Amino acid sequence: xxxxxxxxxxxxxxxxxxxxxxxxxxxxxxxxxxxxxxxxxxxxxxxxxxxxxxxxxxxxxxxxxxxxxxxxxxxxxxxxxxxxxxxxxxxxxxxxxxxxxxxxxxxxxxxxxxxxxxxxxxxxxxxxxxxxxxxxxxxxxxxxxxxxxxxxxxxxxxxxxxxxxxxxxxxxxxxxxxxxxxxxxxxxxxxxxxxxxxxxxxxxxxxxxxxxxxxxxxxxxxxxxxxxxxxxxxxxxxxxxxxxxxxxxxxxxxxxxxxxxxxxxxxxxxxxxxxxxxxxxxxxxxxxxxxxxxxxxxxxxxxxxxxxxxxxxxxxxxxxxxxxxxxxxxxxxxxxxxxxxxxxxxxxxxxxxxxxxxxxxxxxxxxxxxxxxxxxxxxx
Numbered sequence: 469x470x471x472x473x474x475x476x477x478x479x480x481x482x483x484x485x486x487x488x489x490x491x492x493x494x495x496x497x498x499x500x501x502x503x504x505x506x507x508x509x510x511x512x513x514x515x516x517x518x519x520x521x522x523x524x525x526x527x528x529x530x531x532x533x534x535x536x537x538x539x540x541x542x543x544x545x546x547x548x549x550x551x552x553x554x555x556x557x558x559x560x561x562x563x564x565x566x567x568x569x570x571x572x573x574x575x576x577x578x579x580x581x582x583x584x585x586x587x588x589x590x591x592x593x594x595x596x597x598x599x600x601x602x603x604x605x606x607x608x609x610x611x612x613x614x615x616x617x618x619x620x621x622x623x624x625x626x627x628x629x630x631x632x633x634x635x636x637x638x639x640x641x642x643x644x645x646x647x648x649x650x651x652x653x654x655x656x657x658x659x660x661x662x663x664x665x666x667x668x669x670x671x672x673x674x675x676x677x678x679x680x681x682x683x684x685x686x687x688x689x690x691x692x693x694x695x696x697x698x699x700x701x702x703x704x705x706x707x708x709x710x711x712x713x714x715x716x717x718x719x720x721x722x723x724x725x726x727x728x729x730x731x732x733x734x735x736x737x738x739x740x741x742x743x744x745x746x747x748x749x750x751x752x753x754x755x756x757x758x759x760x761x762x763x764x765x766x767x768x769x770x771x772x773x774x775x776x777x778x779x780x781x782x783x784x785x786x787x788x789x790x791x792x793x794x795x796x797x798x799x800x801x802x803x804x805x806x807x808x809x810x811x812x813x814x815x816x817x818x819x820x821x822x823x824x825x826x827x828x829x830x831x832x833x834x835x836x837x838x839x840x841x842x843x844x845x846x847x848x
Contacts, residue, residue, distance in 0.1 A: 504569055505692050506532040506555060506660060511564035513550055524550040526716045527564075532709075534569065535690040537683065539703040542713035543739070551713070552662055552696045557581050569659045584653035585662040588669065590645050592637040592652075598624065599633030602652045609656070623655035624648070627681070643674045650682070654689075661686075663695045667702065679706050700740055704728065712736050730767075730844065737777030737844050746776045746814055747848065756845055759792050759814050761838060765845040773848035780807075780820040782842030785828070791835035796828045810836065 508530050514521040525547040532538045540548040553559040554566065557578035565574045573581050584605075592601050599620055606616035624633055627647040637645055646666065653661055663682070667675045683706045686693050697703055703710050704724045711721045720727060720736045731737035738745055750756050750769040757763075758776050784791075785808070794810035794817065805822040817836065828834060 505534040505536070506530075506694065507567040508551075508554075509565045509567075511551075511554060511561045511566065513547075513554060513559060514562045523716045525554070525713075528713075528716075528718050529564075530711060530718065530721060532692065532694065534692050536708040537686050537691075537693040537695060537706060538709045538711060539695045539697060539707040540711050540713060541697060541700065541703045541739075542719075543698060545715075546713040547716040548696045548698075548713050549664060552585075552664055552694060555660065555694055556583055556585050556662055581660075582658055583660040583662060584656050584658035585664065586649050586653050586666050588665040590637075590649040592645060592648060594637055596636075597633060598629065598635050598637065598640070598648050601637065601648055602633075602655055605652060605656050619655055620651075623651040626654065627651045627685070642670055643678060646670070646678060647681075650685075654685070660692045660694065663693065665697055666695075667697070667699075675702070682706060700742075712739065714739075729841075731777060731846060734775045734777070734846050734848075737775070737846050741779045741842070742818075743777035743779045743842075743844070744818065746778065748774050748776050748845075750774050750845075758838075759812070761792055763838065763843065763845065767845070769845065774845050775848050777844045777846065778817075778838065779842035780818050782839050783817065783819040783821075784837045784839050785819065785821055785823070786835045786837060788833040788835055791837040794834045794836050796830050796832045796834060798830055799828065810834065812836065 508528055511528050512526050513524045515524055516522065528547075528551065540551055542548045550559060554561055555568075557573065557576060557580070561574065565572060567573065568581055568583065593604065596604065599617065602623055603616050603620040606619060607613070611619070621630075621633060624630060627650050629644065629647050629651065632640070632644070637648065640648065666682070667678055670678060679702055685691070695703075695706060707724055709721060710724055710727050712719045712727060714735050720732050722730075727736065727740050731740060734745055737743050746758055748756050748758050750771055750773075752771045754769040754771075755762055755764055756769070756774055756776060763776065792812055792814065794812045797809045797811050797816070799809070800807040805820060805824065806827065808819045808821060808828065810817045810819060819836070
């Protein structure tokens, strides 16, 4: 395989995709096969010298198996981009070890890691044609020109841009420019492909189309992909596994369904799906009272304080007198449904409803009940 080009031209990257495990295999007993894909072992990164230097990431361990797509998700400042740059070799860890495809790469530079990275800005050369942009990394790697240009044409065809090679980047739409950047990364045949907020510059419809294309390409080519985003919906749509980060640490990892339906902390519950958190009490039988509503969580609970995370789509709206008393404060029409805000004894509650036949007017009394999906109970 060809090594990647320099980072400044957006072809340096790494991978990361899927099944993340909370701790990597111990260095003494892990086989090369167990270290296929990406492995982080107790990685920390400080910016600055001395014991008081702040951590960007602190003691994180995970395994991304080969051929999967793992999303690193979290709010701004949580350490997700630093983690991606550590995979790519653009940052060096302060402690810990990194493996890519069975080789320890902790001290290796970007060009020695066989990774490609797609940046948010695409970083296309404005004075080079589309074909020359895609061919650039191969040319820098010493691939003979006829073979390199043919590979570049094939890469453009693979992302739906056959016949666009003679154009300049300025003559393309935003989605087409992103495809060029993707072709330039793929043409290097990397062991790992990294995406850093690749869709943030696109409008909503193009974002959906491009995430579907990225996922289809990843599955068809069995690429190992690490994908960084702050968008929960995007992460749920493209990922085999998700790593949720908070203040430089891994808050939880698992499949999209596990993260959404079984959050293990109030932070993850609140972050995944815009859940609202309510303080409540579990009784001796494990039941939880939320105002006049009673919940029976799926997991066993000890008696004591808990937090209930409820997503907007979990609420069911009914006539007054049949659940949690509520009064409509405001509404917004979305085409596919309505967004309602209710005043209740539990405070303001935001509800998303697909019901278009019976529309509530502001000030109308109602009641709220909870469905079985979109409700989680976590320790207080």
